Amino acid sequence: MLRAIRCSAAGFHRRTLSYHGATSNxxxxxxxxxxxxxxxxxxxxxxxxxxxxxxxxxxxxxxxxQSSLGDVVFVELPxxxxxxxxxxxxxxxxSVKAASDIYAPVSGKIEEVNETLDGQPGxxxxxxxxxxxxxxxxxxxxxxxxxxxxxxxxxxxxxx
Amino acid sequence: MLTARxxxxxxxxxxxxxxxxxxxxxxxxxxACAGGQIKHARAFSSTSRALEELRKTPLYDFHxxxxxxxxxxxxxxxxxxxxxxxxVASHNHVRSSAGLFDVSHMVQTIITGPxxxxxxxxxxxxxxxxxxxxxxTLSVLLNEKGGIIDDMVxxxxxxxxxxxxxxxxxxxxxxxxxxxxxxxxxxxxxxGRGREVRVEVLDGWGLVALQGPESSTHLQTLTPFPxxxxxxxxxxxxxxxxxxxxxxxxxYTGEDGFEISIPPSQTTALTxxxxxxxxxxxxxxxxxxxxxxxxMCLYGHDLDEETGVVEAGLTWxxxxxxxxxxxxxxxxxVREHLENGAPRRRVGLIVExxxxxxxxxxxxxxxxxxxxKITSGIPSPTxxxxxxxxxxxxxGGWHKKGTEVEVEVRGRRRRAVVSPMPFxxxxxxxx
Numbered sequence: 268m269l270r271a272i273r274c275s276a277a278g279f280h281r282r283t284l285s286y287h288g289a290t291s292n293x294x295x296x297x298x299x300x301x302x303x304x305x306x307x308x309x310x311x312x313x314x315x316x317x318x319x320x321x322x323x324x325x326x327x328x329x330x331x332x333q334s335s336l337g338d339v340v341f342v343e344l345p346x347x348x349x350x351x352x353x354x355x356x357x358x359x360x361x362s363v364k365a366a367s368d369i370y371a372p373v374s375g376k377i378e379e380v381n382e383t384l385d386g387q388p389g390x391x392x393x394x395x396x397x398x399x400x401x402x403x404x405x406x407x408x409x410x411x412x413x414x415x416x417x418x419x420x421x422x423x424x425x426x427x
Numbered sequence: 428m429l430t431a432r433x434x435x436x437x438x439x440x441x442x443x444x445x446x447x448x449x450x451x452x453x454x455x456x457x458x459a460c461a462g463g464q465i466k467h468a469r470a471f472s473s474t475s476r477a478l479e480e481l482r483k484t485p486l487y488d489f490h491x492x493x494x495x496x497x498x499x500x501x502x503x504x505x506x507x508x509x510x511x512x513x514x515v516a517s518h519n520h521v522r523s524s525a526g527l528f529d530v531s532h533m534v535q536t537i538i539t540g541p542x543x544x545x546x547x548x549x550x551x552x553x554x555x556x557x558x559x560x561x562x563x564t565l566s567v568l569l570n571e572k573g574g575i576i577d578d579m580v581x582x583x584x585x586x587x588x589x590x591x592x593x594x595x596x597x598x599x600x601x602x603x604x605x606x607x608x609x610x611x612x613x614x615x616x617x618x619g620r621g622r623e624v625r626v627e628v629l630d631g632w633g634l635v636a637l638q639g640p641e642s643s644t645h646l647q648t649l650t651p652f653p654x655x656x657x658x659x660x661x662x663x664x665x666x667x668x669x670x671x672x673x674x675x676x677x678x679y680t681g682e683d684g685f686e687i688s689i690p691p692s693q694t695t696a697l698t699x700x701x702x703x704x705x706x707x708x709x710x711x712x713x714x715x716x717x718x719x720x721x722x723m724c725l726y727g728h729d730l731d732e733e734t735g736v737v738e739a740g741l742t743w744x745x746x747x748x749x750x751x752x753x754x755x756x757x758x759x760x761v762r763e764h765l766e767n768g769a770p771r772r773r774v775g776l777i778v779e780x781x782x783x784x785x786x787x788x789x790x791x792x793x794x795x796x797x798x799x800k801i802t803s804g805i806p807s808p809t810x811x812x813x814x815x816x817x818x819x820x821x822x823g824g825w826h827k828k829g830t831e832v833e834v835e836v837r838g839r840r841r842r843a844v845v846s847p848m849p850f851x852x853x854x855x856x857x858x
Contacts, residue, residue, distance in 0.1 A: 363518070
């Protein structure tokens with residue numbers, strides 16, 4: 268039968284609390300510094316994991332997107348240091364049959380790109396939402412995150 | 428945001444491809460490219476053309492049973508890939524072993540009647556009177572201006588019987604054109620009158636292509652017919668599991684292989700035999716990358732009605748003896764190009780960096796002068812290089828092999844070199 272494309276958003280929590288400096292060397296309790304890691308999706312199957320402590324968003328394509336594209340054989344990433352606005356084209360992910368442009372899901376400055384993908388574009392098929400992250404963007408307007416989709420909304424989007 | 432341009436294609440993807448030049452959101456392209464659920468595919472297709480009634484080949488159920496991802500293609504539901512086999516693995520299997528393709532969506536037509544050779548000699552630039560029986564040739568239907576209506580394979584059985592295979596995506600245009608011309612022909616004294624030609628479309632018949640270096644070994648296990656005798660471009664009626672089926676040696680991958688035409692009632696049974704290991708079922712995705720490596724044209728992309736045979740690098744389909752009388756439809760245009768040169772030519776390109784896709788502009792190096800555009804392009808699974816074909820202007824000699832040009836991909840110029848085709852060495856059996 269037809270294999271339904273799974274809209275996978277498994278393996279993460281939309282909001283994760285992480286604690287830094289929970290204990291000191293002297294065993295004295297200090298109040299935890301709470302940071303918020305937020306995961307948001309675009310309707311075009313991109314994912315941003317935003318950490319408000321660093322103000323950095325890690326951009327990747329979703330598992331749904333990679334399974335639809337098939338074997339990824341080429342990835343073009345932006346240059347670090349580039350200032351991008353939400354919606355700017357910043358690169359592409361390509362399979363043999365298709366070229367998929369990547370547009371910046373949020374505005375900011377490209378801090379880092381995943382250079383592993385140059386030599387191993389196929390990593391996107393193996394670990395799209397984790398090891399095969401595309402780039403890190405220092406957000407200039409973190410509120411843009413609020414306009415992106417949450418996990419449930421993204422799932423619904425995939426199923427619609 | 429992620430946006431995609433779908434480049435999955437075959438003979439009949441024209442409407443989708445045309446839309447695909449416009450940037451399309453991955454949301455919908457996913458379906459058309461990678462084969463999601465058909466309801467989505469329909470929804471997508473209906474934005475470009477009403478494809479409410481997708482046709483099914485006689486192998487539809489067979490595909491579903493074998494885990495095919497089905498996609499709309501030339502008005503048919505066709506397999507894009509099977510199970511979890513990716514396009515690259517599938518492609519490589521055909522190059523190293525053998526693959527089986529359902530190409531039943533293509534239009535198989537039998538032309539019979541005393542004036543069949545004369546009619547097809549009028550309709551095409553091929554030298555059919557000198558073609559040996561049970562031999563095939565690539566040919567074209569030309570319009571009155573010399574533009575290519577379709578490319579096709581003509582197989583001669585006798586002077587009075589021909590078997591032709593044309594593109595699914597051109598079904599309506601081709602059949603209307605042929606029937607109209609045959610109508611005129613049959614009514615004309617000195618042509619078809621009294622020696623009428625009949626056109627029979629083999630609707631519902633199966634057509635499968637067994638392709639790859641292991642094809643003949645596998646096919647030979649199913650028939651006593653000595654396949655060694657059947658060299659590239661030849662055909663025969665071959666006994667296969669108790670049925671005589673038409674087998675033509677050739678295909679659309681550059682590999683040794685066979686195209687096997689099967690009557691409706693036997694299609695699934697024979698296909699099941701043909702698909703036994705080591706043969707793998709192969710879908711449209713790999714078909715496209717294989718044909719492009721072989722330097723073969725895809726109608727609607729590399730060829731269209733605004734393009735003539737000389738521009739398309741298909742001058743060789745014009746028979747030598749046809750260049751004296753110039754008495755086929757569209758001959759004046761072909762002659763003009765042959766005598767004075769065509770303004771542009773189809774060329775192969777190897778592109779550095781990013782793959783160039785259909786529609787990418789070709790420029791003179793370090794110059795804003797556009798000299799052509801890409802009509803097909805992929806990262807070649809076999810070569811690990813980006814290959815493409817496209818048209819470049821001949822003024823300035825841009826079509827010459829080894830010429831350096833630039834191709835624009837995502838707003839950036841990439842270096843490219845005009846390269847000979849096929850990109851991958853062919854493996855035809857020539858005896």
